[in-house]
Amino acid sequence: MATVSTLPDGPRARRGTSSRFRRVPELLIEALIRLCGWSAILFVFGIFFFVFREGAPFLFGGLNLREFFTSSKWNPTANTPHYGILGLLTGTLAVTALAMAIAVPLGLGAAVFVSEFCSPKLKEGLKIAIEMLAAIPSIVWGFIAYMTLNPMIIAVTGAPVGLNILNGGIILALMSVPVIVSVGEDALKAVPDSYREAALALGASRWELVYRVLFPAAKNGLLAAVLLGVGRAIGETMAVLMATGHANQIPTSLLDRVQTLTATIAAELGETVQGGDHYRVLFVIGMLLFVIAFVVNLTADLVVRGVRGKQNA
Amino acid sequence: MPKHRDRTLPALAAGLVLLLAGGCFSKRLDDSTIKITGSDTMLQLCQAWAEEYHKTHPDISPQIRGGGSGMGIAGLCNGKIDIATASRAMKPDEIELAKNNTGKEPKEIIVGRDALAIYVHKDNPMETISLDELAEIYGEGGKITRWEQLDVDNTLCRDGQIVQVSRQNSSGTYAYFREEVLGGERQYKQGTTSQSGSAELATLISRTPCAIGYSGMGYKTDDVKLLNVSAKKGEPGAPPTVETALDGSYPLARPLYLYTLGEPSGAVQEFISWVLGPEGQALVEREGYVPNAAVESSDKEPTEGAERAAKDEGSDEAEKDHGGEQDGANKGADAAEKQGDGNSSDSQPEQ
Numbered sequence: 239m240a241t242v243s244t245l246p247d248g249p250r251a252r253r254g255t256s257s258r259f260r261r262v263p264e265l266l267i268e269a270l271i272r273l274c275g276w277s278a279i280l281f282v283f284g285i286f287f288f289v290f291r292e293g294a295p296f297l298f299g300g301l302n303l304r305e306f307f308t309s310s311k312w313n314p315t316a317n318t319p320h321y322g323i324l325g326l327l328t329g330t331l332a333v334t335a336l337a338m339a340i341a342v343p344l345g346l347g348a349a350v351f352v353s354e355f356c357s358p359k360l361k362e363g364l365k366i367a368i369e370m371l372a373a374i375p376s377i378v379w380g381f382i383a384y385m386t387l388n389p390m391i392i393a394v395t396g397a398p399v400g401l402n403i404l405n406g407g408i409i410l411a412l413m414s415v416p417v418i419v420s421v422g423e424d425a426l427k428a429v430p431d432s433y434r435e436a437a438l439a440l441g442a443s444r445w446e447l448v449y450r451v452l453f454p455a456a457k458n459g460l461l462a463a464v465l466l467g468v469g470r471a472i473g474e475t476m477a478v479l480m481a482t483g484h485a486n487q488i489p490t491s492l493l494d495r496v497q498t499l500t501a502t503i504a505a506e507l508g509e510t511v512q513g514g515d516h517y518r519v520l521f522v523i524g525m526l527l528f529v530i531a532f533v534v535n536l537t538a539d540l541v542v543r544g545v546r547g548k549q550n551a
Numbered sequence: 552m553p554k555h556r557d558r559t560l561p562a563l564a565a566g567l568v569l570l571l572a573g574g575c576f577s578k579r580l581d582d583s584t585i586k587i588t589g590s591d592t593m594l595q596l597c598q599a600w601a602e603e604y605h606k607t608h609p610d611i612s613p614q615i616r617g618g619g620s621g622m623g624i625a626g627l628c629n630g631k632i633d634i635a636t637a638s639r640a641m642k643p644d645e646i647e648l649a650k651n652n653t654g655k656e657p658k659e660i661i662v663g664r665d666a667l668a669i670y671v672h673k674d675n676p677m678e679t680i681s682l683d684e685l686a687e688i689y690g691e692g693g694k695i696t697r698w699e700q701l702d703v704d705n706t707l708c709r710d711g712q713i714v715q716v717s718r719q720n721s722s723g724t725y726a727y728f729r730e731e732v733l734g735g736e737r738q739y740k741q742g743t744t745s746q747s748g749s750a751e752l753a754t755l756i757s758r759t760p761c762a763i764g765y766s767g768m769g770y771k772t773d774d775v776k777l778l779n780v781s782a783k784k785g786e787p788g789a790p791p792t793v794e795t796a797l798d799g800s801y802p803l804a805r806p807l808y809l810y811t812l813g814e815p816s817g818a819v820q821e822f823i824s825w826v827l828g829p830e831g832q833a834l835v836e837r838e839g840y841v842p843n844a845a846v847e848s849s850d851k852e853p854t855e856g857a858e859r860a861a862k863d864e865g866s867d868e869a870e871k872d873h874g875g876e877q878d879g880a881n882k883g884a885d886a887a888e889k890q891g892d893g894n895s896s897d898s899q900p901e902q
Contacts, residue, residue: 315720318736384754389758396710398708398759400758485744494742497745505719505745505747
């Protein structure tokens with residue numbers, strides 16, 4: 239690779255004969271890394287292909303798309319089945335929105351604190367704790383939602399049952415905070431110290447430093463942090479299945495029980511007959527989740543590009 | 552940000568490669584395993600069978616999975632399992648599908664009976680509920696949404712709203728309840744909470760004073776109460792017991808089925824005859840369900856059978872170790888594994 243050819247002449251001349259042999263493992267490693275890089279694209283397309291293949295026959299032959307998007311009747315095992323996902327879609331959006339409303343300020347605040355304000359010793363401790371938080375399996379979060387948060391929500395809000403949007407939102411927020419914190423902290427750390435020094439030298443307070451210098455400078459990274467958090471929240475399955483009460487309806491309050499798209503797939507896919515309409519419609523939901531993820535990422539990309547464009551101008 | 556991406560990609564790829572490799576080289580199961588999948592109502596019962604059977608037949612290991620009767624029947628139709636357990640009968644189109652896919656006709660074996668119990672929180676003062684009331688609570692367009700409409704002073708439920716809890720839509724219990732209580736074509740009310748397992752449902756009810764739910768009677772714990780059920784409002788109800796399930800006074804009694812593809816043979820046939828024999832049937836009774844023997848003897852001499860059944864009902868074994876929290880935990884873990892990788896949730900008796 240480029241590094242070899244740009245080596246200074248001295249060492250190259252001395253190891254002239256051996257460098258030819260040294261190139262062999264280098265080429266191998268290069269090929270391997272190239273493969274790793276391509277494999278990500280391969281996997282994404284592969285997954286989309288297989289999901290599409292399972293869902294397509296029903297999507298183009300039999301599924302009433304108008305009902306699919308505008309009805310909240312989800313009765314796939316009835317004698318006359320109905321496949322309306324409006325309730326599931328609004329459920330997913332409601333839980334995700336609440337989770338983000340909690341997790342974004344909390345996560346970014348924590349990232350700023352860890353990166354800028356706390357002592358090195360505390361920083362190490364906090365980072366370990368946050369990484370631990372990220373490592374908790376989602377089923378354990380679901381269990382906490384079910385056993386601990388459920389009675390607490392009943393006691394505090396007087397709701398008839400504590401498995402609802404509020405519960406799901408809190409659990410998802412707690413699950414996405416570690417992602418937001420660690421990626422956000424990386425982004426803030428990447429801002430050169432000279433920016434900080436310049437701002438302080440100009441007499442900025444620490445708050446002004448964070449708000450006027452670091453946030454604009456780390457905008458892309460922070461946005462990526464938030465969007466990874468959104469991704470975590472929207473794609474989460476087991477914890478929301480347990481936390482939201484899994485009841486299909488269009489929610490009207492925070493204390494309503496809901497059913498999400500992902501939880502529906504998790505709860506129903508294993509029991510469907512392969513190749514049946516119910517089986518295929520779950521894959522159509524999978525395709526929809528793909529589209530949602532794609533739109534979120536695309537928006538993020540465009541926003542980041544917009545920001546960059548303005549900065550360059 | 553680009554820095555971050557560089558690090559994660561190879562790691563991700565490596566992880567996926569490892570996963571794939573693991574999948575390819577995992578050991579293939581040999582003929583001595585019997586794959587049993589299906590009803591959640593029968594899950595504990597099947598696990599008890601598997602454990603006992605493995606003790607006397609160490610070379611045979613039955614693999615038990617829950618997931619709902621629908622899952623078992625789907626597995627049978629796809630020819631992937633040996634025995635499907637179900638708390639509802641197979642539908643004609645499912646039998647047709649199994650025949651088309653595998654060329655064999657499913658064989659139905661009744662291994663016991665269950666009284667589908669109506670669960671409420673242990674401090675709920677309600678005693679008896681009628682099928683009409685249940686239909687109004689669960690059915691689409693039903694008018695009953697609050698406890699006072701049932702003349703129940705459910706003080707612990709501050710909100711007063713009834714939280715109706717159901718099972719996931721592939722459950723045999725879900726299908727049976729829709730058939731018997733809602734009446735076939737009627738759908739469940741929107742906003743009905745569904746739980747993916749019998750134990751999970753019982754745990755939720757035990758934590759929720761406003762809730763009402765239905766499940767097999769084998770999942771009773773000390774934290775829940777089972778209501779008496781009557782056919783019509785005002786009529787005296789019957790408690791869900793072995794006795795009432797037998798004499799027909801309990802309106803929601805149902806058979807529990809095993810299905811095999813064609814006539815069972817070899818190890819599967821031996822297992823099924825063991826299940827139908829005295830040892831298997833004793834476990835049916837221990838797990839809180841009604842064994843076949845009781846049904847037969849009650850056909851001949853109703854009083855004696857009922858008496859014996861009633862006596863056995865009282866034995867504390869029926870309620871053995873169904874600790875609410877523990878069950879919830881197990882179910883949760885099961886559900887998680889089910890989502891990730893089917894194989895890992897197989898439960899086998901220890902070697």
